Amino acid sequence: xxxxxxxxxxxxxxxxxxxxxxxxxxxxxxxxxxxxxxxxxxxxxxxxxxxxxxxxxxxxxxxxxxxxxxxxxxxxxxxxxxxxxxxxxxxxxxxxxxxxxxxxxxxxxxxxxxxxxxxxxxxxxxxxxxxxxxxxxxxxxxxxxxxxxxxxxxxxxxxxxxxxxxxxxxxxxxxxxxxxxxxxxxxxxxxxxxxxxxxxxxxxxxxxxxxxxxxxxxxxxxxxxxxxxxxxxxxxxxxxxxxxxxxxxxxxxxxxxxxxxxxxxxxxxxxxxxxxxxxxxxxxxxxxxxxxxxxxxxxxxxxxxxxxxxxxxxxxxxxxxxxxxxxxxxxxxxxxxxxxxxxxxxxxxxxxxxxxxxxxxxxxxxxxxxxxxxxxxxxxxxxxxxxxxxxxxxxxxxxxxxxxxxxxxxxxxxxxxxxxxxxxxxxxxxxxxxxxxxxxxxxxxxxxxxxxxxxxxxxxxxxxxxxxxxxxxxxxxxxxxxxxxxxxxxxxxxxxxxxxxxxxxxxxxxxxxxxxxxxxxxxxxxxxxxxxxxxxxxxxxxxxxxxxxxxxxxxxxxxxxxxxxxxxxxxxxxxxxxxxxxxxxxxxxxxxxxxxxxxxxxxxxxxxxxxxxxxxxxxxxxxxxxxxxxxxxxxxxxxxxxxxxxxxxxxxxxxxxxxxxxxxxxxxxxxxxxxxxxxxxxxxxxxxxxxxxxxxxxxxxxxxxxxxxxxxxxxxxxxxxxxxxxxxxxxxxxxxxxxxxxxxxxxxxxxxxxxxxxxxxxxxxxxxxxxxxxxxxxxx
Numbered sequence: 179x180x181x182x183x184x185x186x187x188x189x190x191x192x193x194x195x196x197x198x199x200x201x202x203x204x205x206x207x208x209x210x211x212x213x214x215x216x217x218x219x220x221x222x223x224x225x226x227x228x229x230x231x232x233x234x235x236x237x238x239x240x241x242x243x244x245x246x247x248x249x250x251x252x253x254x255x256x257x258x259x260x261x262x263x264x265x266x267x268x269x270x271x272x273x274x275x276x277x278x279x280x281x282x283x284x285x286x287x288x289x290x291x292x293x294x295x296x297x298x299x300x301x302x303x304x305x306x307x308x309x310x311x312x313x314x315x316x317x318x319x320x321x322x323x324x325x326x327x328x329x330x331x332x333x334x335x336x337x338x339x340x341x342x343x344x345x346x347x348x349x350x351x352x353x354x355x356x357x358x359x360x361x362x363x364x365x366x367x368x369x370x371x372x373x374x375x376x377x378x379x380x381x382x383x384x385x386x387x388x389x390x391x392x393x394x395x396x397x398x399x400x401x402x403x404x405x406x407x408x409x410x411x412x413x414x415x416x417x418x419x420x421x422x423x424x425x426x427x428x429x430x431x432x433x434x435x436x437x438x439x440x441x442x443x444x445x446x447x448x449x450x451x452x453x454x455x456x457x458x459x460x461x462x463x464x465x466x467x468x469x470x471x472x473x474x475x476x477x478x479x480x481x482x483x484x485x486x487x488x489x490x491x492x493x494x495x496x497x498x499x500x501x502x503x504x505x506x507x508x509x510x511x512x513x514x515x516x517x518x519x520x521x522x523x524x525x526x527x528x529x530x531x532x533x534x535x536x537x538x539x540x541x542x543x544x545x546x547x548x549x550x551x552x553x554x555x556x557x558x559x560x561x562x563x564x565x566x567x568x569x570x571x572x573x574x575x576x577x578x579x580x581x582x583x584x585x586x587x588x589x590x591x592x593x594x595x596x597x598x599x600x601x602x603x604x605x606x607x608x609x610x611x612x613x614x615x616x617x618x619x620x621x622x623x624x625x626x627x628x629x630x631x632x633x634x635x636x637x638x639x640x641x642x643x644x645x646x647x648x649x650x651x652x653x654x655x656x657x658x659x660x661x662x663x664x665x666x667x668x669x670x671x672x673x674x675x676x677x678x679x680x681x682x683x684x685x686x687x688x689x690x691x692x693x694x695x696x697x698x699x700x701x702x703x704x705x706x707x708x709x710x711x712x713x714x715x716x717x718x719x720x721x722x723x724x725x726x727x728x729x730x731x732x733x734x735x736x737x738x739x740x741x742x743x744x745x746x747x748x749x750x751x752x753x754x755x756x757x758x759x760x761x762x763x764x765x766x767x768x769x770x771x772x773x774x775x776x777x778x779x780x781x782x783x784x785x786x787x788x789x790x791x792x793x794x795x796x797x798x799x800x801x802x803x804x805x806x807x808x809x810x811x812x813x814x815x816x817x818x819x820x821x822x823x824x825x826x827x828x829x830x831x832x833x834x835x836x837x838x839x840x841x842x843x844x845x846x847x848x849x850x851x852x853x854x855x856x857x858x859x860x861x862x863x864x865x866x867x868x869x870x871x872x873x874x875x876x877x878x879x880x881x882x883x884x885x886x887x888x889x890x891x892x893x894x895x896x897x898x899x900x901x902x903x904x905x906x907x908x909x910x911x912x913x914x915x916x917x918x919x920x921x922x923x924x925x926x927x928x929x930x931x932x933x934x935x936x937x938x939x940x941x942x943x944x945x946x947x948x949x950x951x952x953x954x955x956x957x958x
Contacts, residue, residue: 182557187241190557191480193547194265195236199507200533201261201274202228204540207526209277221278223285226505226516227254230371230477231338234500235262237483238336238367243563246333248313248688250298250306252340252369253286263294264543266564271541289684289717295568297688298717304346305677305713307366310335311356312674312681314364314495315666317689319615319637319682322661325691332493336365341372344387348673348710355674357394359666360639362493369477371504372428391497401486401500404479406471415455422450423472435473435503435512439465442472473511477502571690575777576613584766588795592788592831593726595762597626599769600696604633610694610773615682617666618698619675625698625726627665632656635663672707675699676714683719683776683783694773695721701728701787702741715753715783720776722769723754726788729904730930730938731831740930745905748785749859756859758787758903759808760833761795764856767805789831789904791935810885811861816840818851821894824953825851827901827910829858832944836902839949847957853889858909861886865916890917898922898956902949922956924948 206223215221231252239262243249251259260283263269269283273293276282284292286301298313300306314335320326343349356364368387388398403411403420411420423431434441443460450456463471476482477500490496505511509525521529534546544551558564583602585595603611611634616627638659666682668674675697681688682695704711704725714721730740748756755775759765765786772784800808807813815837818825824847828836833854840852855861861884868884883891890897890913899921901910907925914921924943931938939945943952 187557188481188484190549190554191236191240191484193549193554194240194558195233195480196533197265197544197547198236198258198261199229199232200535200546201264201541202232202255202257203508203521203526203529204535205257205260205274205277205283207521208275208540209279210520211523211526213275213279222518223257223278223520224254224518225257225508225520226510227252227340227369227371228258229506229508229511230502230504231255231258231369232507233478233480233483234367234369234502235259235338237480237487238338239266239563240558240561241484242487243336244331244333245563245566245569246331247563248297248310248333248335250300250310250335250337251287251296252338252343253300253303253306254340255338255369256284256286256300259287259296260292260294265558266295266561268568269294274541295570297569299713301716302709302713303340303343304349305673305710307337307339307343307346307349308352308673308677308710309681309713310337310366311352311361311364312678313684313688314361315356315359315678316681316685316693318362318639319666320685320689320691320693322639323612325693327690330690332363334363334365336367339366339368341368341370344368348671348677350390351669351671351674352677353390353394355669355671356495358669361495364495365490365498366496367498367500369502370499371477371502372432388497388499395495397490397494397496399486399489399496399498401476401482401498403501404474404476404482406474406479410459410471413455413459415450415453416459418450418453418456419446419459422446429514432504432512432514436510439463439467439469442468473503473506475501475503478506570687573686573690573692576609576692576694576773578610578770578773579608582766582770584762587762588797589792590762590795591790591792592759592762592765592786593626593790594792595765596724596726596769596786596788597629599766600627601629601633604630612664613692614694614696615664615666616696616698617668617675617678617682619668619672619703620670621698621700622665622667625700625724627698631665634665635660637661637663637666672699672703673710674707676707676710679721679723679783680710680714680717680719683714683721684717692777694776696724697721698724698726700739700741701725701744702739704741704744704747708747711754712751715751718753719783720781721783722772722776723783723785724788725785727790728758728787729789729831730926730942730944731789731791731904731935732930733935733938734932736932737930740926741905742926742929743906744787745858745903745909748787749862749909751785753782754785755782755857756785756787757857758830759856760828760830760854761793763795763798763800764808767800767808768856771809787830787905791831793831793834807885808856809860811857811859811864812853812855812885812889814851814889815854816844816852818892819849820892822849822851822892823847823894823897824957825853825890825893825897825899826949826953827853827855827899827913829855829903829910831904832902832939835939835944835946836949839946839953842946842950843953847953850953851893855910858912861889862912886913886916890919893917893919895919898953900924900949900952900956902944904944920956922952924952 510516539545636659642659775781865884907923
């Protein structure tokens, strides 16, 4: 392709641009008007949003991008992406015909559900944009540590950004983090079509966007006028035309785009007729040509787009502001209602005729184009981006030792135990220690990552000594930044944490190297970053999340820092397996399991809900069977007698209260059991899976009871279960459905408050007296 004459290259790219526009529009039209609609719901697909990026995406994929580059596509441009992949041979006609239906191409690009080469899932606006920034940090991390394949060049992380996505605060949180980490090899291409879902973007807003990028060290290139308009500006009085367009409000410009040549002529005659040069331009152009001229924005001018992209030869982060028209080339271009608009049958017929597509040839790759199929096939085959075919990489799993180091402390919290386990790993010269990377939103010390960081250091592109240490100021923390560091320090923004974890957790597929990411944050603030956590899990990113402290057990900190419903998030969030250990030996088993589980093909991320409460540790050596029970979700701390009518079910920090209550209860209710759960999430999932399996295998051999069915089997059918946790009681209420046993749930349903643990446990009915009372009520 490099030896091809520029004129020929430009001609073929313009041909492919037409085809990409056609295929994206036809895919949406077929889904809404051709395919049978059984439920009457609108399918949708955003034809106008696709049209505004057709030129930019054609230039990128067929000329500019390289195999190591990674792209986050604007959600509403999904059909354009699928059209490009169809021309590359990575997408099928069948999938396009099923767009937005079961088994078809997805509404928004999906790493896990689309068959074509999706780098980053998008859909929740703004998150895919930020994902490219944090992936750039991860690329530098693995390259500076020489963990990535040496033959692999650095790639550019590219985001195709809808202008309305810049309303999302997480984008600017990410920009600041990128500045702190000296981010490189990052391109954001803003599709500035000046229209959003509810109307036209405010003119004043975007005037500041370029300044904001420059403020954090980015290069800003504005692609505003195409070659036709630049030529017109060079004519006599052409500067008046430029000034008129520059001053034209977005709403007026969009309306004139929709009205077409006659509308442009009327407006220009009214405002600029006093200039002879403008009158001459109007005389030289009929309505169709005048419309072409006035809509010749750089984002739709293939040569202007290529010139901008190919002018960059360094790794400085770059923002391209590409002026475009929403719906360019479609009948409703510029109309303020076109965001969710669809072409009518008559409009599609006219568009189809203009594209020279014959009936029955709608899906043919090169129908309606003037270039020969052979010439186009050869051109596509030489596209640098497609030179290696599929670009998703692989990396072998990292072996995890049979046991993780654990302290022999007789009293400890799970948060403290977590820090000591990581500190012991950090002290080793092992592959496990080298592959662990931690990150936290400015709470690393208060989540017990301090010892790990002291040993392994902060990550930075360049060496930066700890000033306190240089000046001989005594401090327990050693904050030295080096390229060898293994902790990525983040500011207080939970969205950034989860997107950083997503990028780290996809390093094996993005950059060909396996990392073991561990992120920490305060448990209640999972909710602040929940959209980004869901986004990370939707991509099947793999990481361990240690959330601490949790619940009202945090006590004096007060309700703003106490979590209530996070156990329900653990149960309800797909792609995230949640655990809440009560004791440090359980935590050691679960962290070891988690580091293996995040690497398994059918694994997931793992969420550990930890506590600051220091508990007496049981004097025991766990057997393999006990460890298996802990991983499976629970075990009998005090087994019930067969047929017992009462059991206490506990989890997490309130376990000592349940032990004390159980000691009192067994005096009156001999044989009552104490069941400690480590994962209601896993128990619930396995129980549902067993039920589904029985439904499929009716009349055949049963696979056997699920773990929770086995655990509850010793109890009588009429047994009462008193459930206790420092979280929402709904977390354990489902246990009554397993065998039809009555549940008396204890937990937190209201905002917490400041206090000490005895006061708060008494107030919220979590103390041993409340548990005994609940047991008495259950039996009576």
